[in-house]
Amino acid sequence: DGGITQSPKYLFRKEGQNVTLSCEQNLNHDAMYWYRQDPGQGLRLIYYSQIVNDFQKGDIAEGYSVSREKKESFPLTVTSAQKNPTAFYLCASSTRRVDEKLFFGSGTQLSVL
Amino acid sequence: QKEVEQDPGPLSVPEGAIVSLNCTYSNSAFQYFMWYRQYSRKGPELLMYTYSSGNKEDGRFTAQVDKSSKYISLFIRDSQPSDSATYLCAMKNGSGNTGKLIFGQGTTLQVKP
Numbered sequence: 725d726g727g728i729t730q731s732p733k734y735l736f737r738k739e740g741q742n743v744t745l746s747c748e749q750n751l752n753h754d755a756m757y758w759y760r761q762d763p764g765q766g767l768r769l770i771y772y773s774q775i776v777n778d779f780q781k782g783d784i785a786e787g788y789s790v791s792r793e794k795k796e797s798f799p800l801t802v803t804s805a806q807k808n809p810t811a812f813y814l815c816a817s818s819t820r821r822v823d824e825k826l827f828f829g830s831g832t833q834l835s836v837l
Numbered sequence: 838q839k840e841v842e843q844d845p846g847p848l849s850v851p852e853g854a855i856v857s858l859n860c861t862y863s864n865s866a867f868q869y870f871m872w873y874r875q876y877s878r879k880g881p882e883l884l885m886y887t888y889s890s891g892n893k894e895d896g897r898f899t900a901q902v903d904k905s906s907k908y909i910s911l912f913i914r915d916s917q918p919s920d921s922a923t924y925l926c927a928m929k930n931g932s933g934n935t936g937k938l939i940f941g942q943g944t945t946l947q948v949k950p
Contacts (some may be wrong), residue, residue: 730880762847764940764942765942766841766925766943767925770937812878812879814881816880824869824871824886824927824938825871825883825931826873826881826883828880828881828882828885830879830880831878831879831880
């Protein structure tokens with residue numbers, strides 16, 4: 725089945741540690757996105773990528789980094805510079821560049837130990 | 838003031854009720870309007886997508902856009918317990934590569950049997 729796979733489902737980070745969230749899609753979509761979801765705040769855009777080897781900062785990029793070496797993959801690294809990383813992270817993709825019809829993965833819950 | 842305002846609820850209704858979910862917005866340049874449904878700890882899924890003012894119906898769901906009042910609604914008829922979820926409105930200005938998708942906070946709906 726086509727879709728977006730996020731892993732792991734749950735992730736714990738120790739202080740000072742970098743962690744990487746995986747996002748893979750087999751929908752042949754050009755654009756991919758990372759959102760952060762906190763209770764009562766909706767979805768906030770961290771980074772997005774319209775094409776391989778290119779990505780743009782979203783509204784809350786500080787403390788995060790991404791790469792887009794393959795069309796299918798868009799991993800997100802939460803660095804130690806992100807002081808409040810506890811949140812639900814959602815990866816999404818779309819058929820057209822910066823399209824509004826997003827397909828989402830099932831999310832990764834990141835917590836701090 | 839947030840660009841998109843949505844009452845977080847929770848909204849609790851009996852099975853079979855008509856549900857009305859609403860969002861207001863301040864940016865008159867928004868042209869594309871969407872509703873996403875998100876089950877607990879899952880990724881959102883696109884429910885309705887509309888462009889321009891008016892109504893759009895899909896089964897038990899009707900999306901309504903009133904650009905003059907900067908107000909959008911999602912109506913659910915004959916609500917079912919399986920409709921219990923968080924409903925996120927989203928909107929965007931421009932088209933193609935322009936504009937940015939803005940999400941509301943989400944309204945949590947519970948339909949009681």
